Amino acid sequence: MSEAATLPKTAPGAATQHFDVIIVGAGISGVGGAYHLTTQRPGTRFVVLEALESFGGTWLTHTYPGIRSDSDLYTFGYRFKPWVGPPIATAAEILDYMGEVIAENDLAPHICYRRRITAARWSSRDKLWTLDVAGPDGVETYTTNFLWMCQGYYRHSVGYTPDWPGMADYKGRILHPQTWPDDLDLRGKRVVVIGSGATAATLVPNIAADCAHVTLLQRSPTYFVPGRNANDLADTLRQLEVDETWIHEIVRRKALFDQHDFTRRCLEDTEAATAELLEGVKAFLPADQVEKHFTPGYRPWRQRIAFVPDGDLFQGIAAGKASVVTDEIERFTETGILLKSGQKLDADVIITATGFDLAVLGDIAFEIDGAPLDFAKTVTYRGMMFTGLPNLVWVFGYFRASWTLRADMIGDFVCRLLAHMERKGARQVEVALRPEDQDMTLGGWIDPEDFNPGYLLRGLHLLPQAGDKPEWRHTQDYWTEKDIFPRIDLDDPAFRYA
Template sequence: MSSEHFDVVVVGAGLSGIGAGYHLQTLCPDRSYVILEGRAQLGGTWDLFRYPGIRSDSDMYTLGYSFKPWTQAKAIADGPAILDYVTQTARENGIDRHIRYRQHVKSAAWSTDEARWTVQAEGPDGPVSYTCSFLFMCSGYYNYAAGHTPEFAGAADFGGRIVHPQHWPSDLDYAGKRVVVIGSGATAVTLVPELAKSAAHVTMLQRSPTYVVSRPSEDRFANWLRAKLPAKAAYGITRWKNVLFSMFFFNLARRKPEKVKERLLAMVRVHLGPDYDVGTHFTPRYNPWDQRLCLVPDADLFDALKSGAAEVVTDRIAHFTPGGILLEGGRELAADVVVTATGLELQLLSDVAFEVDGVPVDLASTYNYKGMMYSGVPNLAHSFGYTNASWTLKADLTCFYVCRLLNTLQKRGLRQTTPRIGAEALKPQPFLDFTSGYVTRAMEKFPKQGHRWPWKLYQNYAQDLVTLKYGSVDIEMEFSNPVPTHAQKRATADA
């Protein structure tokens, strides 16, 4: 099978992959690249998820690209608007011409002799092979094929319909129906107020509460500023305002968790009134930012609860019944439709099988370098966003750093860049310091981080901006120029 060669192969045409294409053609204009997308369309998450009310839980001034101002009035945007934004970015910059669709990458093998990856993909007409000098994984962090659904006793006996938000059926009619949404995360708090607009009644059934914060869907400061300044200047100022505020709030939550917790719960009481049982339904057992906070625009969830169109029930499921769900507390929730908003299945690098010089790579045994590369693995980077801020903030910095590496290799006349652990041994720490179920379920499959830079993730945009944009690229990084074997030299000479 013949292989098509590119300087860079990008895997994934979602928010990260389109951003990678822009940075590559802007900062490395003489390098060729291709984007391999396993699905039939670009957009990633924002094309895959079609459930009612799908929206961002980050503001678009930070979730948007640094190079393309968000100009719509709503800062908390819905899924179709975000997909349109990503699609426009790809089309306006000619990135869409570099995308190969229905290319599901299965494996990647690095050859030190050739200083290149051989990437094997499954295309619509069978196996396809590509080679590249650098492999950039922008495929997200979860399994696109299936979400996480626990085994519920008696589910087969349920007379209604059970659906997962990741694969929302287009023919589902919930108007006038009794709906139970299982879960308390971002998806659940998005679905409940939207479903409540036409369902007979919606119940959010949670095993334990999550911190929920209301925020205006429109950023009045940003809209005012855009009327006074050029779009790019207004966007940049608003972006930094939101970044700094989120950093301040996160650090405050780490330093004074009880004070922040008290403030968050007080805000919920303001919305729901003094008689609502906030202690049971909105008071988590963990501290703020041990898990990601749930954002609700314009208090829509609280409004649905106050109107009676929706309710929150905090209990455990005993088993399903033909007419609904029996709880351990004894109550039975009547339901025509059950939505299992029970989370994602985390997946590292799309479960691609990697090998270096014929030896399989166990990424779980590696250390993560600067939040994007892996110890001992050459010319491979992974775009992975922040857990405490917008995904794209880190994705943008990762793209910029990858381009720095590519330009350093070219400038020095070298072909290989490999993170190497220095003389000081690393103390292993989890890849993500988060207690969310979808994280804890998967951490054993993820690489470790160390106790010091550049092997430790600080989840700090300002710090990463300085180190990734302006810091040295040589810290515990080996740049080299593999020498081809004698057989390869002879083959080259004979050619």
């Protein structure tokens, strides 16, 4: 990790700092945004405000054993920076990669750490955002022409844990992986990990060797893709001494094509795609175990599918170091968990790998011309701009593809939009429904029949509305958007300039 310089501190009562663009968050999206501004809009005065003490976002805050990506780095990595490691990478490897991007492009002077935005106010008269920022020396004030929200979609400070009956009676320790304690010693302990997603699948094999026993407790099964943590095409191209830039582009395109094709088959030939996924797990576990614990009741890709490198989760279960129970929780007891089937699970430590807590626009209090923003009443333009919300773009990535793919595309869009505004002499841009959109059917941010992770369903009422036309929704279709985004007509009547 590189050392990133902070901007000069602003003492309470000092003059307001002004920037052409403020990027919120120094995670994967924010660092990418800083790169795009530097290379595509040289001379832009911008700052990245980050609430934490360093860059990385998820990869900085998540410190539980084995923390790793759940999608391949050839597509999760930036398009402009070749990835040269294994497809599934550890948090440390991802942080090193991001640190190289910061160092190679001299981004450090633009990143200001320990700055948490508490309020953002838009003035149509001044055509400016004014931000209240909690800094190390008190409240600071920033103004900007354009706000680029790269803060992600969940609260880093706390994870989601359901309120189960009897939790107060339990005498052991309950913790969430998102706030993993430094003092936790699992040696010789009986551990129950509640959850069935990528976090649970990562934790179990990485703590099994230390625990007396670890049990994965899931309410229902999920899909996984086990396989070698290697890319044969990349290895072959390296053997041929092909330039890493070419390797990155070729492997990236192949991976994206394969992912798109598999997603299509999940929708069009669900039975065959399901069988293919289950066969991967049967390579490690008996068919009856796969049927009971790893055969979901929904079609593939209605929830995210995590890659399990080398099948380590299933190897641990097969070796007896871990076990899996599929059941529902009746209540917690003094010594563990009572399940609805009547089975009891005794545990010294219970880990709730039960998901995220959705945070909308970074939990910042937004005002538009003195009125509090009700984000849920806005309508989204392609999942990145919102009606009634001027000079602001939000990065929200893909569910079925790597987040960074969309972050890169939105980076291009923002730079093109800023250049377009400059040519027009416009100081304000917002999106608005066109006359032909006035009778458009509006619905939720995402169709739950298409994709329905718990964190999204719990917070759907907080998110903007979407229309039934592709430009007024987050389509989640990278394969189509990669061609549409560069051709967005910035003079379409959906864009209103002032």
